Amino acid sequence: VMKTYHMYNADSISAQSKLKEAEKQEEKQIGKSVKQEDKQTPRSPDSTSNVKFEEKHVRRSSVKKIEKMKEKRQAKYTENRLKAIKARNEYLLALEATNASVFKYYIHDLSDLIDCCDLGYHASLNRALRTFLSAELNLEQSKHEGLDAIENAVENLDANSDKQRLMEMYNNVFCPPMKFEFQPHMGDMESQLCAQQPVQSELVQRCQQLQSRLSTLKIENEEVKKTMEATLQTIQDIVTIEDFDVSDCFQYSNSMESVKSTVSETFMSKPSIAKRRANQQETEQFYFTVR
Template structure:
């Protein structure tokens, strides 16, 4: 299951769970040189080297686990994006096909010119755009991000294996040096022991020589014992010869010992330097080999994901801007004209009523000679004074109307559409605050505002309605009548504020 016992491809294909081994777990086979090769290496160092490999392996297995989690994550996220994309596509298509298929399609086509319908079509366009973008996200996750992740997994396995090979060589080198140190130490100890032994033997010979020397001192005192002299001389010679021999042996052993000690001391320093170099540089290099490209490749994978998400966002934003522009262009006046143009035979004024003279009546204008003139003038003055009253009343109504309209406009254009608050995430995991609770859109607030709005609206309509705002007029006291009358009474002008 571990990296060391399975091939890279099998590892990926099996996809088994790779629990990182714990530090106190069983030793990792194959990660360390067998003990019998270098039996004289201190066990602490041997254990550390084993643990170092375990640590590297654990690290690589953690990475593989991470990469596997990321792959699973993006595989599932890709599925979610695709589901979302399909739902959006279906949603947009449902309404688009309704628009296309409806028997009043042609009519709707004309309606396209109306600003609210334009907004609605753009919302559908945006939905299709979002659908496409999330499908693209699915595609990028599946065919790019996941592929990269599985490649990084392969890389981690391959690099760990390669690093292990290099590490094993480093360890072999280190153990060889350490093992060698023990050998040269033993050599030094041996030569030193031999040197001591040779020295003691030399000292023994010197003692014997001294003994002989003391005897020859007695000789000078006792010269009379003449017959003993040749025997004694050969004995002295023998002792001297032995001493010389032992002296040579000692010197030889001492030199050997010195060389061995030098060797040991130099090896000691070299081993310490090698161990130090290994711990300070080589282990770090080994980890670097394991890491080679991991962070860079992972960064590129994450950046691919980020690029996809950022691009989705940009595309979304562009679409929303188009809708916002259309919303800015919602225009009641322009729509009214469009409708009136569309049905222009319904809204065009009819032909004027023409004067129909009776049987050869040649008079076709108002005659204002006496006695009719007096009556006309009287009626005109009557209208004039009525108009003055109306103007005052009208002015009052107009003021109230304007104020009411302003109130209505304020109600209708209140900027109550900012929902930023709903997106302020506290860092805690508390559930989403309902956009409707405690806010502008709460049930009570809505009811209150709507009641208020409709009341104002009704008041406005009451003011608009001539039959309620003013007493019903005699048709011959109506404004058009007045206008005409004024025209045919020369010298009398009337200022009309047409409603």
């Protein structure tokens, strides 16, 4: 369409220039005729009339030719000008339609095409992420509930109560058995100690020996008890050391190197775990040996 417009417009401009050239020739011819009439010398009436008639005939012939050429070029210019106007109108309409189509494509169609290609991606992603968040939140809630239950159980830990509950649960194992009864032999039904002579002095001597031995054992047991209590306290101090706080290991830092350094310093400042376990094992062995 643009090439057609350019072609017809070029033809129109060419026809216009040719028309102007014809108009100039016409004006030039008319001016020349006027000058010749002014410069003409007087002659006899007959000869003058003949000359004038011939000159007028020549001038009229030239003027008619120029007028025909002018009319022809005028018609050609009008035709080409009309074609150029129509071509320009078609070109402008095509431009308007093209611009409207391009505008519609980039403003409306492109968005619609993206929506068609989307195929609900964002909705699916939204559902997936919300499912993940729901699962994580419920997991976090369940985890907190479990931690609260564990913390409550830790607060309620009681060794004596648990020991009593264990004995009550298995009372057939931990209850004392029945006393051994005296079994009479061949009609001997006496079930009490006999302190008559001559066994009385022997019983008295044996009682004194037992009392002396009991006094010695009591002193030894007191010493052993003190040692056991001290050893037990040492074991309890070892097993109840408050090293469960690991919050220092989760301190935030801008650098991983500083995190490693903090963790290393934290653990280096505490007693060696291997050394502590060795001391605990040695103390436990001593405790069971003494006991």
